[in-house]
Amino acid sequence: MSIMNHQLSDILAFSTIWVLIFLVQSSPSGFIAENFPFDELGSKLSMFLSLFMPKGRVLLTRGFHIGKQFLNPNTEDIIFKALCVNLKQRRWKFLEQISPNLTSSLLNRVICEFQNSPNLALEFYDWIAEKKVSHSLEPCYSVIHVLVKSRRFDEALCLMGSLICEKGTSPLKVLEGLVNSYEICGSSPAVFDALVRACTQAGVTEGAYDVINKLRNEGSWVTIHAWNNFLSHLLKLGEIDRFWNLYGEMVSYGYIESVNTFNLIIYALCKECRLMEAISVLYRMLKGGSCPNVVSFNMVIDGACRNGDLDLAMKLMEKISIMSGDSVWPNSVTYNCIINGFCKTGRVVFAEEIRREMIKTGIEPNVRTYATLMNGYARGGSVEEAFGLCDEMVERGLLPNTVVYNSIVQWLYREGDTEAASILLSDMIDKHIYPDHHTYSILIKGLCSNGSVIEALKLHNQIVEHNLMGDTFSYNILINYVCRSKHFSGAKQLLGSMFTHGLIPDTVTYGTLIDGYCKQGNTESAVQVYEGMIKVNEKPNLTIYNSVINGLCKEELVDAAKLLVSALQRMHLFDAITFNTLINGYCVSGQIDEAFASISEMNRLGISLNRVTYNTLINTLCKFGCNQEAKELMKMMIAKGIRPDSVTYTTLVTHFSNHCDSEEVIALHDYMVLKGVIPDWQTYKAIVSPLNVGKRESSV
Known part of the structure; x- marks a missing residue:
């Protein structure tokens, strides 16, 4: 009986709407108001429907109650109210029945009506898209406004990204749609910031700038957050010159830098090895009342480490709390940066001391700490110590990740220990730590460097067959080794395979x-x-x-x-x-x-001029018999602070031994050694040593 009542109520509701739509559409203006008293009609409909529906299900009578204030309703208002009532109950079957009368403006009104219920608005939009109710993009713009207002940015970004990438809508066209629906949705400027972010996520750099510029020209600016996002995007692309130009443009418009803006400036300066300027930005922030956060300090410390200035990095770490007025303290990232700096310079003992200090301050080493130290030990050939650290990490309850395994496997291959590398890979899989595309790249490079190019190609083919190739790195390694062996037809085949499998060279x-x-x-x-x-x-x-x-x-x-x-x-x-x-x-x-x-x-x-420049010229002068000129150029090289290498030594000594007497050759050798040149052993043994022996024998 209950099911019958539900079905009957659907039929009556649907019939009532079409009766009213027909009356509104087919009657002259004012005719219905004069000949059909809506109050009376409404009450009669209510009495009629109450005979068949439970009290709680008489929805349409309330939705269509017509009072004196609404004597001449139009079709859209009637359907709008019906839509809202039925959408609340998620009665999709009913919506399908009236879908032919759903215009873009009507769909927009419904979405905006439910902006305080974003889940329902999004469900309705998904239904519109699935049923292809509207070919217009207007409902999409409306739901984007609703999502941004409810701070559901990921879903809003996904929709905008789909418009730009999949549907090919230009960012300026999306902007136009958002502007047109801005008022009706009661939106906020955050929607324009979100559009800039959607463009940068999609890699549409010029589109992001066009949006910023278009809004500025029309007197409606994006916020500093959108600018930060765009500037960060430029840095990720490596367009540092453009970053500085647009940062200057932003400041000229009167924007005030936030902490994130300053952090981007610090990052750019560190990228260009302008550490002193990066430090001056920290002081500028403090002076302007914008307190640097731990990210600000960590970037400068990391920049100092990458530049090899570990003393500066250590001093900065010690002064973080003083400079920030005890509001910022070193964290695990700070210590890991310095540990990485010491490991890269081969000073693993100092890195271990930093780790001990880190533990004393109450900061527990994480997987990254151990991975960095293990890489440092492996880099220095101490693979056993690296394995020991791996055991210690497990004892502390930290599980090695793919990065840890990749690091050790890489160094085992570099040492030529392919057997140990294979055992470690098996252990990795046994522990359900599955290789990633970096692992496969390490495997392919390891096999190639150990002369097993055929095996590397077989592994590569297996990876491709199982769709495990994530990027072009493995292809590039193989192409490099194939080119070295001058097998260019193989290189062309690899290039063609990249295109076939959707990878762009x-x-x-x-x-x-x-x-x-x-x-x-x-x-x-x-x-x-x-x-x-x-x-x-x-x-x-x-x-x-x-x-x-x-x-x-x-x-x-x-x-x-x-x-x-x-x-x-x-x-x-x-x-x-x-x-x-x-x-x-x-x-x-x-x-x-x-x-x-x-x-x-x-x-x-x-x-x-560098060592290569001087060596090239010295070799040429020797070939043309310009002995003294070549020797003087070598002295000029030393005066410029460039120490001659074994190539310089061999070139000069070999030439002088063929064209000058033994005393002059020995004098040349002695001069270069006194200036700190390390002689090439083969050259010394073949030329200089016999001359020294002959000199001693003649003196006897």
């Missing part, structure tokens, strides 16, 4: 192929790879250009290499390697004047 992929072809002297193929790179909008970096310059020089196309260097100068894209490669090309082709002219150009551009 990156700059490293193309750079490896171009470098391989250039070293082989096949500049034509290198140029073809370069052109393919440009077609897929992959921007070449300086390493790739330097490889091309090297290839041109090897084929004695030095003039073409010079033209490329000139083009790079106009792009402000060059380094010491660029000019060293060109100088070597000039020297090989016998263009000594051009080589020294390039030296002058380096000085003009502020590029310091």
Whole structure:
């Protein structure tokens, strides 16, 4: 009986709506009001429906009660009220029946009506999308407003990301839709901040900036939070120059930096190794009343460690509490940064002391602490100590993670102990710690470096078959080793496999192929790879250009290499390697004047001559029999604070032994040793040692 009543109530409700819709739509204005007293109609309908429905289910009569204040209702208002009443009860079947009359404006009204019940609003929107009730994007914009107002940012970002990435809606079009629905939804500026974040998450950098700029031009700004998000995105992309330009633009608009803004500035300065400026930002924050947090200090400490200045890092850690007025204290991240700094410089003993100090202050070492120390021991060849730390970590109740295993496996492969690496991998799987794509990359690189390229290719194929390939790293490793073996057809096959499996080759992929072809002297193929790179909008970096310059020089196309260097100068894209490669090309082709002219150009551009530059010129002078000039250049090199290496030593000693007497050779050897040069043992044994013996015998 209950089921029958429910079904009957649905039929009556649906019939009542269509009766009213028909009357409103088919009657002249005012006709219904004059000929059908709605109060009377409403009461009669109520009496009629009460015969068939329980008291608690007479919903539509209340929804359609028409008073004196509503004498001429329209269709949308009637359907709107019916929708709201039935949506509260989640009566989706009823909604499907009236779906042909659901316009975009009506859907928007319903979503906004339930903005205090975001779950219901989102359910309704999902129903709209599933049933394809509306092809308009307006309901989507409305539900985004509702989600942002209820602080459900992840779901709002997901919807905006879908609009931008899947439906191809431009960020400015999304902005227009959000602006148009802003008032009706009673929204807040946070929705525009969320749009900027959605753009950066989707990697649409220019779109994010367009949104910021468009709002500013129309007098409605995003908040400092959106700017912070955008600036952080630029730093992640490595666009530091643009970061500084847009930071200046932001400040010029009158924005006041928050702690997060200052932290981004500190990060950028540390990235550029401008540590003193980063420290000055800390003082600027303190002076301006914006107290740095532990993240601010940790970034400077980490920057000092990465720069090798561990003394500065230690001093900063000791002064954190003093500088912050006892509001900030070192945490586990602080200690881990310094432990990592000592481990990377090979001073694991000092790192262990920091760990002990960390425990004394009441901060327990975490998995990252142990992973860093184990990597430090393994780096120094002390794999047994690394295993010992792993046991200690387990005793403390900390389980080794994939990072820990990856670190030890990597160093076992570097030592050539492939058997131990395999045992450790088996142990890893037995403990249900499953390898990730970094593990597979380590395996492939380990096999390749130990001469097992065929096994590495087999493993790679198995990984690809099981869809475990997460990035291009393993492909890049294989392509590198295949190019070294000059098996370029195999490299091309790997490149094709990347596209087949949905992986886009990156700059490293193309750079490896171009470098391989250039070293082989096949500049034509290198140029073809370069052109393919440009077609897929992959921007070449300086390493790739330097490889091309090297290839041109090897084929004695030095003039073409010079033209490329000139083009790079106009792009402000060059380094010491660029000019060293060109100088070597000039020297090989016998263009000594051009080589020294390039030296002058380096000085003009502020590029310091390095050991490679001097060795190239010394070798060229020796080949042309300019003994004294080569010797003087070596002395100039020392005067500039650049110590000659074994290459310098072998070049000069070998040449002087062929063209000068023994006393001059011995004097040259003694001079370089006194200046701190470590002689090449083979050269000393073959040339200098016999001369010394002969000198002693002749003196006797």
